[in-house]
Amino acid sequence: MKEKIISIIKAHGTDTARLMDILLRVQAEFGYVSTEAVSIMATMLHISEVDVVQTLSFYHFFTTDAVGKYAVYMNNSLVSCMMGMKEVVDEFEKQAGIKFGSKTPDGLIGLYYTACIGMNDQEPAALINGIVFTELNREKVRNIVADMKAGKSVNDMVAVIGDGINANPLMKSMVKNNIRKSGPVILADYTLGIGIAKALTTDSKSVIKEVKDSNLRGRGGAGFPTGMKWDFCSRETGVHYVLCNADEGEPGTFKDRVLLTERAYMVFEGMTIGGYAIGAAEGILYLRNEYTYMKAYLENVLNDMRTKNFLGNNILGKGFNFDIRIQMGAGAYVCGEESALIESSEGKRGEPRNRPPFPVQKGYKGKPTIVNNVETFCSVVRISEKGASWYNAIGTSESAGTKLLSISGDCKLPGVYEIAWGMSINEMLEMVGAENVQTVQVAGPSGICLPPKQFDRKIALEDLPTGGSMIVIGQHRDLLKDVVLNFMEFFADESCGSCVTCRSFNMILRNAIEKIVDGHGIKKDVENMLAWSEILRKTTRCGLGQTSSNPISTTIKNFRELYDARVKDVDYQSDFDMQKSVLASCEAVGRSSVVHE
Amino acid sequence: MSKPIIATTSLAGCFGCHMAILDIDARILQLIDLVEFNKSPIDDIKTFTKECDIGIIEGGCCNSENIHVLKEFRKHCKILISLGECAIMGGLPALRNGIPVKECLEEAYLNGPTVGRNTERILPNDEELPMILDKVYPCHEIVKIDYYLPGCPPKADLIWAAVVALVTGDELNIPYELVKFD
Amino acid sequence: MSETIKFTIDGKECQGTKGQLLVDAAADNGVYIPVLCHMRDLIPAGSCRICTVKVNGRNMAACTTPAEEGMAVENNTPEFLDIRKAIVEMLFVEGNHFCPACEKSGNCDLQALGYKYQMMVPRFPYAFERREIDATTPKIFLERNRCIFCKRCVRVIKDEEGRNIFAFKGRGNTLEINIDRKLAATMTDEIAQKAMDICPVGCILKKEIGFVNPIGQRKYDTMPIGSDIENNHQ
Structure with a gap:
């Protein structure tokens, strides 16, 4: 084990900034990161063991114990639950003979939950050793567990292959694209190289101007004007970086999955244009861990682009050097926040940074950095090809494209x-x-x-x-129980915890909605939840906390009647249950727990 | 007008808060002029004989009897005051919260360093004993509490000021020195 | 070259140096903005959020925001007094803060803010989560029940080669402060004392000595937190 770990660390240049990759390789190699591994990393990287542990313990897919030869990570986000996750879970537990959150005594099968894996259009879905399994049902689960018991490799368990690039030998995934409607910008026919070639014929200022004129705004959700971001960044001196945010973690979004599958060249081309615009030589695609199944294919695309001189030195003979590496995530929603994504790319905990300074001033490795969404980079390619005014004519007056x-x-x-x-x-x-x-x-x-x-x-x-x-x-869904509680559990799990209001309020609000769902709530609890949501929104550091109370505050605003129907209009109500609370002690001492009030 | 009636009790507490009530020293004579005591360890009246105006609760709830007594107080008192850290947040007894009650009982009666004489290894299980709750509960999680006076114990001056304000209806302005959690 | 700037806090005219953190600039003008994670001359953590103020209508943490010319800062408004009280209450229910049994009682910044805002009872339900105490290192007790995750120890306390002795572990509600047992074994008495002194609560305690100051002579027994700042500039 020791030799292997040492070689992994050396393969990453014995560089602390590559701790994420080192941990990922060790996790993949041994199925977990042992205390011994931590110790070796600390010694070789000359950092303390707690520093290794702080990164290791931050991410969902790193473990300090073996997770099982076959590790099932079942998506328990809303849509998976809506599409029948309970049945699937029940069948897994029945077939494996264990509960979720544990592994079989022989270490063969481990069952765990995970947040949205970007497959909402084909739920219930799970990751098994990083391979995606979609549209699960009882029968499929029975076959999967039988295959596990027979020792079959996970790749061989994938019976039906998906469409398009999903069928590429390097991907060979059962994922379906489910592209229902193509538009003129992203999903229209695409030929590699037109956008970049056009960009390289002008100077970088003109590229930024074109993007500015297009009125393109960030596609991750925040909607910041892309051209302005690039302009700010390009004005800074020294080394620059381009980061592509492919940490698509917002439950319910999966369009970047499709783009990275069907438009990978376009994404990388867009990053290259970005690099040219701001004066960067290095780009990083931060890919969420759930999309590991795409990595081999994406690496191959990068190699192909290098071969064709769309990446590397002197791109298209225009004297511009640029290359891209893929940084894998390890399971943390908050890393979709741009500064957390940068921290993570530097091998650290994915904790959002304080601003100022902004990433365009001090980003990756403290250097000016643009972080843009996958779809934003694709849009840039088309803007370069067809021009700002063509692009600007699509959409509304304030939302172009x-x-x-x-x-x-x-x-x-x-x-x-x-x-x-x-x-x-x-x-x-x-x-x-x-x-x-x-x-x-x-x-x-x-x-x-x-x-x-x-x-x-x-x-x-x-x-x-x-x-x-x-x-x-x-109509048939229980909005508070099925939706709001599920969302609040998600946020309580995904808060990085380093800013107190986000760490604590999300937990408090989760418990508050549960109290109401369980029928113990009173009218004042609803008012309290609104007031507390407001404090959280006002005081928290990053976008996660600023929006994480929205499931509660927007449903109270728009569906107040659902709350009113569930809460009592009394001054005070205790949810204390005497019978329940004496159970454990009576059992321990061996006496009747019947309460005579 | 008849004098307001006060009841007091100590639940899962150490009686320190009651000692703090006595710390008002000579003012106790004024207090007797101001109010009448009903159920309280101070006058040793064991059960409510009258409806009361003010109930003062020391200690949180660690067993079924505490719950019973607290609910009795809520029933018979117009105003309830949580007096001291234990009533407000469980206090030192709540150090066991978060630890499974079985583990606590075993430490106390079987595995702790001072249990040498429990040769039969018995966990107290007489049906007459109150049943132990899964954790120590602050009083306001069981019944509605109207006022809180923190401290371990609360300062006698704080208790005095609060009771006088309640009885006379005057506004209570608490100086910085009087609100302490230890 | 430091450029002098003018700004206001709750209408009071203040002066500072451009780029100076707002919380420090305020203190230099005799205005106390409560804070638990910040320490002067340390890279701000921005984690406790108690110093949240309104700057030109926007909510900002005063410990991470540089002072700028013409800023209009709202500090002691009813809105922020309530928010700060709420955050203090939240910290009290999140951890297990048994003040009567804590050596830091009377010298604790969190408790002192509870006093300042006259917290009689938190508005939130107590969590009563189990947290482990680490007493395995020679110089220090790590009393995790009291940790408020201010990151002061993480930022300040290093070994001779600059390596971290303290670090976070986990995330969200499983977050905890972690101590490197190997490196902690090399701590000197001075470093251990420093670690205890910078801890705003009673999470880091130096072994073998305690309860030095009797009740009545402790930091916050009679002086509200921040009064040193407010009194120095009258």
């Missing part, structure tokens, strides 16, 4: 749709075949829970901004 939507939930046609900004929710629901809709969760858990009377509102940055997650929720 098209947007990819990841639509899932209670609808007939879940999948990826490229629409021009400005479509109404009603039009969207008709497009996806949704009926009897109770609400649409716009922009994921951190977005808003929209009531039917607002379905005439427009999907646009000036009205309903979104990074693309759209979850349709039918």
Whole structure:
């Protein structure tokens, strides 16, 4: 073991900034990161053991114990639950003979939950040793567990292969693209090299001007003007970096998965244009761990682009040098926040940074850095090819271009749709075949829970901004129990914890909604939840905490009647249960626990 | 007008808060002029014989009897005051919270360094004993509490000021020195 | 070259140096902005959020925001007094803060803020989570029940070669402060004392000595936290 670990560390230049990759390799090699491994890393990297542990313990997919020869990570986010996760879980537990959160005594099978894995259009889905298994049901689970017991390799358990590039020998995944609607910008026919070639014929200032003139705004959800970001960054001196945020973690979004599958060349081309614009020689694609199944394919795309001189030295003979490496994540929603993503890329805990300074001033390794979404880079390629005014003519006056939507939930046609900004929710629901809709969760858990009377509102940055997650929720769902509680559990798990209000309030709010769901709530609890959500929003450091109370605050605002129906209009109510609270002690001492009040 | 009636009790507490009530020293004579005591260790009245105006609770709830007594107080008192850290947040007895109650009992009666004489290794299980709760509960998680006076114990001056303000209806302005958690 | 700037806090005219952190600039002008994680001359953590103020209408942490010319800062408004009290209450329910049994009682910044805001009872339910105490290192008790994750020890306490002795472990509600047992074994008495002194609560305690100051003579027995700042500039 020791020799192998040493060689892994050396292969990463004995560089602390590559701690994430070192841990990932060790985890992949041995199935966990042992105390001995921690000790070796600390010694060789000349950092303390607690420094190794602080990164190791931050990420969901690093473990300090063996997780099982076959480790099942079941998605327990909302849409997976809606599509029948409970049955799948039940069957896994029955077949493996263990509960979720544990592994079989022989170490063969481990069952664990994980947050949204970007497969909302084909749920219930799970990762097994990093391989994606979609549309699970009892029968499939029985076959999978039988295969595990027979010692079959996980790759061989994938029976049906998905469409498009999913079928590429380097991917060989059962994932389906589910592209339902193509638009002119992203999903229209694409030929490698037109955008970059055009960019390289002008100077970097002109490239930035073109992007500025296009009015392109960030596609991750925040909607910051891309050209302005590039302009700020390009004004800084010294080494620059380009980071592509492919940490698509907002539950319900999966459009970047499709882009990285079907438009990988376009993503990398966009990064290269970005590099040229700001004067960077190095780019990093930060890829979420859940998409590890794409890594070999993406590496191959990079190699192909190097061969064709779209990457590397003297690109297309224009004297511009640029290359890209892939940084894998390890399971942390908060790393989708740009400064947390930078920290993570430097091998650290994914804790968002304080601002100022902003990443465009001091980003990766303290150098000026642009961080843009996958879809943003794809848009840049088309803007370079077709020009700002062509692009600007699409969409609305304040939201130029098209947007990819990841639509899932209670609808007939879940999948990826490229629409021009400005479509109404009603039009969207008709497009996806949704009926009897109770609400649409716009922009994921951190977005808003929209009531039917607002379905005439427009999907646009000036009205309903979104990074693309759209979850349709039918009339038959229990909004507070199925949706709000699920979302609050997600945020409580995913808060990085370093800023106190986010760490603690998300837990407090989670418990508060549970109290109401359990029928112990009173009217004042609802008022309290609103007030506490407000404190969280005002005091927290990053976007996670600023939006994590939205499931509660937007449902109280838009679906107040659901709360009123569940809470009592009394001054005080205790949720203390005497019978329950004496059970453990009576059992321990061996006496009757019957309470005589 | 008849004098306001006060009841007091110590639940899972150490009686230190009651000692602090006595720390008002000579003012106790004034207090007797101001109020009448009903159920309280101070006058040793064991059960409520009258409806009371103010109930003062020391200690949190660690067993079924505490719950019973506290609910009785809520029933018979117009105003309830949590007096001291234990009533407010469980206090030192709540150091066991978070640890499974079985583990606590075994440490106390079987495995601790001072249990040498428990040769039969018995965990107290007489049906007459109050049943132990899974954790120590602050009083306001069981019944509605109207006022809180922190401290371990609360300062006698704080208790005095609060009781006088309640009885006379005057506004209570608490100086910095009087609110302490130790 | 440091450039002098003017700004206001709750209407009071203040002067500072451009780029100076707002919380420090305020203190230099006799205005106390409460804070638990910040220490002068240390890279700000921005973690406790108690110093949140409104700058030109936007909520900002005063410990991470540089002072700028013309800033209009709202500090002691009813809104922020309530928010700060709420955060203090939240810290009290999140950890297990048994003040009567804590050696730092009377000298604890968290407790002192509880006093300042006259916290009689937290508005939130107590979590009562189990947290482990680490007493294995020669010089220090790590009493995790009291940790508020201010990162002061993480930022300040290093071994001779600059390696971290303290670091976070886990995330979200499983977050805990971790101590490197190997490196902690090399701590001198001075470093151990420093670690205890910078800890705003009673999480890091130096072994073998305690309860030096009797009740009545402790830091916050009679002087509210921040009064040194406010009194120095009258």
